[in-house]
Each structure stands twice: as structure tokens, then as C-alpha cells.
Amino acid sequence: MTTPSAPPDQPAAPRLMIVDDEPDVRAAMARVLERAGFAVLLVASADEAIAALRTERVDLLITDMIMPGLNGADLIRVVKRDFPEIRVVAISGGGNFWPQGYKPEAITTSAYLAAAEKAGADGAISKPFEILELLEVVRSVIAKRDGAR
Amino acid sequence: MERLSGTLASRIALVMLAAHGVLLPALFFGLMRGVERALADQFIAQVRGFSRAVADEFELGDALDSVERSRALLDSAILRGDGVYAELRGADINVRSELGPAGIQRPKHQNLDVDIAQGGHQIYFLMLPVEHAGKQAELWLGFDEAPTMGQIGEARSRILIALGAYFALTMALGVLVGYWLSRPLIELRQRSKRVASGDYTLTLGASSSLREVAELGEDLERMRSELVGVSERLRYEIAAKEAVESERRALEVQLRRRHRLETVGTLAGGVAHEFNNALVPIILYTESMLLDAPAPSAQREQLEGVLSAARRAREIVRKVLTFSRNIDAGQLVPVRLEAIVDEALKLFRALVPPNIEVVREVEDGIPEVLADAGLLSQLIMNLCTNAYQAMRSGGTLTIGVHVARHSGGEPDRVVELFVRDTGHGMDAVTMERIFEPFFTTREVGSGTGLGLAVAHGIAISFGASILVESSPGGGSTFRVRFPPAPTTVFSHAVAEPNPVRSAR
Numbered sequence: 343m344t345t346p347s348a349p350p351d352q353p354a355a356p357r358l359m360i361v362d363d364e365p366d367v368r369a370a371m372a373r374v375l376e377r378a379g380f381a382v383l384l385v386a387s388a389d390e391a392i393a394a395l396r397t398e399r400v401d402l403l404i405t406d407m408i409m410p411g412l413n414g415a416d417l418i419r420v421v422k423r424d425f426p427e428i429r430v431v432a433i434s435g436g437g438n439f440w441p442q443g444y445k446p447e448a449i450t451t452s453a454y455l456a457a458a459e460k461a462g463a464d465g466a467i468s469k470p471f472e473i474l475e476l477l478e479v480v481r482s483v484i485a486k487r488d489g490a491r
Numbered sequence: 492m493e494r495l496s497g498t499l500a501s502r503i504a505l506v507m508l509a510a511h512g513v514l515l516p517a518l519f520f521g522l523m524r525g526v527e528r529a530l531a532d533q534f535i536a537q538v539r540g541f542s543r544a545v546a547d548e549f550e551l552g553d554a555l556d557s558v559e560r561s562r563a564l565l566d567s568a569i570l571r572g573d574g575v576y577a578e579l580r581g582a583d584i585n586v587r588s589e590l591g592p593a594g595i596q597r598p599k600h601q602n603l604d605v606d607i608a609q610g611g612h613q614i615y616f617l618m619l620p621v622e623h624a625g626k627q628a629e630l631w632l633g634f635d636e637a638p639t640m641g642q643i644g645e646a647r648s649r650i651l652i653a654l655g656a657y658f659a660l661t662m663a664l665g666v667l668v669g670y671w672l673s674r675p676l677i678e679l680r681q682r683s684k685r686v687a688s689g690d691y692t693l694t695l696g697a698s699s700s701l702r703e704v705a706e707l708g709e710d711l712e713r714m715r716s717e718l719v720g721v722s723e724r725l726r727y728e729i730a731a732k733e734a735v736e737s738e739r740r741a742l743e744v745q746l747r748r749r750h751r752l753e754t755v756g757t758l759a760g761g762v763a764h765e766f767n768n769a770l771v772p773i774i775l776y777t778e779s780m781l782l783d784a785p786a787p788s789a790q791r792e793q794l795e796g797v798l799s800a801a802r803r804a805r806e807i808v809r810k811v812l813t814f815s816r817n818i819d820a821g822q823l824v825p826v827r828l829e830a831i832v833d834e835a836l837k838l839f840r841a842l843v844p845p846n847i848e849v850v851r852e853v854e855d856g857i858p859e860v861l862a863d864a865g866l867l868s869q870l871i872m873n874l875c876t877n878a879y880q881a882m883r884s885g886g887t888l889t890i891g892v893h894v895a896r897h898s899g900g901e902p903d904r905v906v907e908l909f910v911r912d913t914g915h916g917m918d919a920v921t922m923e924r925i926f927e928p929f930f931t932t933r934e935v936g937s938g939t940g941l942g943l944a945v946a947h948g949i950a951i952s953f954g955a956s957i958l959v960e961s962s963p964g965g966g967s968t969f970r971v972r973f974p975p976a977p978t979t980v981f982s983h984a985v986a987e988p989n990p991v992r993s994a995r
Contacts, residue, residue: 355797364768364771366768366769366771366772366937367768367771369772370771370772370775370776370779371771371775373775373776374775374778374779377779377782408764424760434765435763435764435767435768435771436764459589466830468767469767469768469770469771470768470770470773470774471771471774472774472775472778473775473778473779476775476970
């Protein structure tokens, strides 16, 4: 479930947690982020993420918006309340996922991401993205945190 | 003539004619008989009185004794009265006056009483026995009937004239009465004929002092006004019903189309979500592998092929999402439509070959519409591209903006953008499906089948409606109708910027 694998020559590597119900998505993201020097934790749902956050130190949380169970916006709210020092980046593939998932405020990709921002996310990116796009968002959010400190 | 014979006046005349046919001859003969009898009686009484007087003269005097005296008496009888013949005939005396007209033959027997005109007698003969001093004789006197006959004839012609005048007068009166009676009816009939032929504004009624006719007119007028009311109401109701019905049909078509598009959109949205997720590992892994691949290598080439295919797939999904309303519309702001049309025209003119004529028809004073400039530009380009593709062998493309004054369902003032081509057009079946994604009439490979679906998605995201008019061979017109931009939306849109977009 967790894969803490920061390169040994970077002791202060930021620790990222990726929350996505799609194994392929989180594995691919883990692969490129680890390659870029981040330590990455992977979880499949919001509940798992909240449980893991109680034991693991995490600098940045990357969460999908549409997930079974607790959705991305809910998770962001919990994280911002319980772990205010953790930065959050929201990702979303958009689309009306299933009819019951349809909400007036979540019709468009930008609306999903706007919902994330409203819940307290520090950055957002829509799927699919390229490596550079992902890294740019992650780095800018981490830099924002570092600058804020 | 046939029309005339059926009229009231001619009927009255006919009845009067029939009545007079019986009445007038009877009257005539009755009157004539009375007149004849009276005149005959008068003639006979006069003749008899006169004869008696002559006979008395013979009986009282002594004329019987002498032929001369008798002749003198007979002569004076003829001279005094209307007598034309006088004769005295006895046993020993036979005298005849010669003063009357010659050649008169006396009958052997005297006439009996009054039938003076009978048998063509011109002369009325009387015989009186006379006696004097034991001598007896027959006194024959003849009187001319002609004066009396003349009186009778005169009376006949007077009676005829009187009856004729009476007949003519009553006939004329009958016809006049007939016309007088039928005039208000004819007038009523003429008016009701005009009413029947559709002039419902005309009132009916008979200008007659006859109660029956006046009442008939009133009844007809009541019926007319009621009919007019009923037919007005019916006409109004039918028109209202037709309007409601056509509006309902239009709404139904619109609803059905929208429902189908929404179904397709929901499906496309779901598929798009899955695709977006599937594309994440494809793109990330490929890029990751590209970082490891040696600079010029077959492996690298292939990976770049995968990546470009994945990027293309991402674009397609983005378009599908645009259709399924999952559009990155951002905030709608009031936009000057004509400016964007001009910009798109500039671009489009550079793209199309010279066999396509591009015409601009933009009205002045178009109000601003709520839109996103970039998407609006894409919408126009998509419509223009579609139009161009419908007339590869040349034609005219007209792009215009005007304010459509529209009734039924939509607000009165809608800004309408239209793109019209003179291309091959389409049938109703094609028109029904034209906005569905991946629906294309072009041969495989020449288009994605997304252009109009995307145009539709963009229009819907603006709150605009998009519709198409076309017929096979008759070209097509696409219309995008924007609701007028309310001024309140403007300030609202400015007050709420979207910082999330900048994070991307």
C-alpha cells in the first residue's frame, strides 16, 4: 500500500501522498514523481488516506476528485481541518461519471476543480496531463508552502 | 320570367286574375240582364200606354165610321210617338197609315210581351181590339225598337268600361300590395345573402311596419349575432388551439432532440472520464520511457508515436466533453458578437479556396451577448468549416448577425448568428442527428464528426440554442440564438474571478 522510496542522496525529499481509485493512474504518477525525486505514498480511497495521514508525515496530498466513498472535496476539507500544514493538489478527469454523481456544482472539469479550490486545495490539474505539467503544479505548490513558512 | 312567376306580387296577381275570371263575367251578365229588363219594361209600358190612348180615341170618337178619319188618326199616332206602323182592320174598314217607312210587313200575330230583341225583330207589333157603336176592328201598331236597343248597347259599353277599369285598378293594386309586402323581405334576403357569403359585420332586420316581417327580421338578427359570436369564438379557439398545438409540437421536437443529446452527452461524459484516467498512465509512462530512450532510435520513434496518439486522444476527449457540456467554459461575459464574427471571417477567408464566396451580413447595433470569446470563435469556425465542407465544388457562404424578433417561447429580442451555405443540404433524418457526436455524412477520414457536436455544446454552454434549416440540394442554414445579455450578469461575472484556472 505504501511505497516510501526517496532517493538516499536527498534526505529532505518532500513526501507526497497520491489518492486515486485507479491503480494504473496512481502507479504511473508515482513512477514519474519518484523519478523526479519525491517520496510517494499511494492510497486508493479517501478513507485510506485519512488513516494513513495519522501515522505518516506527508507534505503534499494529490487527490482525485471523483472517487467511490468519500469524494475528493470531502477529503480536502478533512485534511485542511485536521492537518492544516499539508498542501493539496486536486486532479480530475471530469465528465459525468455516473448519474448519481451528477451535481449542479460539479458539471464541468473546471467546476470539479473549482469545488476542490473551494474546499481548500492549493492547486489543481485536469487529467490527462504530461509529466512537465504535473511537476510544475507540484513544485509550485510546494514552493508556495516553503515561501509561506 | 320563372323568377318573376314565383314572387309574391305575381302570386297575388294570379289569384286576383282567377277570382276576376269568375267574378267579372258573372257581374257583367247579371248587370246586363237587369239593365235589359228595365229598359224593355220601360219600352213596353210606354208602347202599351200609347197604344191604349190611340185605341181609346177610336172607341170614344167616331173615326171608325169613316176611312178618312181613321187614316188621320193612324197618321197622327205615328207622328206623335215612336210608332212606325199603324193599321186598322175591321169587317168593313181596312185603313193603313202611309207615314212610316215603306215595306214594313206586319206579322199575322202580335208579339208576346217583352222579348224585344229576340229573333232579330226590329219592330215591335201590338194589336188592340177596338169597338165603337157595334163596329169592331183590330188596331195594329208597330214601334221601332232601335232606340231602346241603342240604350241597351250604351249601357253595355258603360258596364264594360266600368268593370274593365275596376279590373285594371284591382290588378294594379294587387301587384302594388305584393311589392309592398315583399320589399322588406327582399331587402332582408339581400342582407342575409351578404351575411351568408361572409360579411358578418352586417346587421339584419326588416324595415317594415308589418309585425310578422319585423319579427322575422328580429329573429334573423338574433340568429346572426349568435352565429357571429359562436363563429368568432370558434375561430379564436381554433387559432389558439393551433398555436398551442404547433408550439407543443415544436417543444416536443426540441425536447426529444435535447433529451437524446443529453443521453449521448451523459454517455460521452462517462466515457470521457474513463478515457482521461486511462490516458494518464499512457502519457506518463510513455514520457518516462522517452526520457530513458537513446536519442536517435527506433524505440524512441515508436514511443513518440504513442505519445502523439495519446495527445490526439486527449484532444478528442476534450471535444467530446465540450459536447457533453463538461466544457471549460469559464465565466461568460458580455461579448460583441460582430467583432468575433469579423475576426473569424478574416481567418476563414484566408483558409477557403477562391471558389467559395464569403459574404458578411451584420446588422448595426447588435446588443452584446453572454459568451466566452475563444469558444464563440471556435463555434463560428466549426459552423463555417461545416458549411465549406458542404460545398467543396464552390458556392456562397453567408455569415450574419441580426436581431430576430421571434414569437413563441423565446424572448422577443434574440440576437441571432447565422451561417448559410449553398451546398448539398440534407434531409430530415440527417437534420435530426446532425448535432450528435461522431455523426458525419462525409466519407471516413475527412472529418471527426465532432465539429457540429462541439458547436452545439458551446452554444448550450452559453445558454444559446442552435438549430438548422435545410433541404436536400437547397443548402443549409445554422442559427445560433442568444438570449440578450442582462446587465446584472456583467457585474457578477467580474466580481468572481476563477483563480483555479491560473493554477493550471
